[in-house]
Amino acid sequence: MPELHPHEASHDQWRQRRTGSRPLVTGLRFGQAAPGFSLPSSAGGETSLADFKGKSDVVLVFYCYDWGGI
Numbered sequence: 001m002p003e004l005h006p007h008e009a010s011h012d013q014w015r016q017r018r019t020g021s022r023p024l025v026t027g028l029r030f031g032q033a034a035p036g037f038s039l040p041s042s043a044g045g046e047t048s049l050a051d052f053k054g055k056s057d058v059v060l061v062f063y064c065y066d067w068g069g070i
Helices: 011-019
Strands: 038-040 046-048
Touching: none
Parallel strands: none
Antiparallel strands: 038 046
């Protein structure tokens, strides 16, 4: 199997080729509930997914790379 470099494939594809491991998270199906979690809040304290239950128009984005100022 030819070598893949991180810039040529997604992280999961690259890791699977390098280690033979599969991704730990495969995503959610439409309508499937997300697992509960809490993260530090930019306003201080913690924010959990449960804080948004019942609210409309919530967008949840996980940005896993922070290489510079945006």
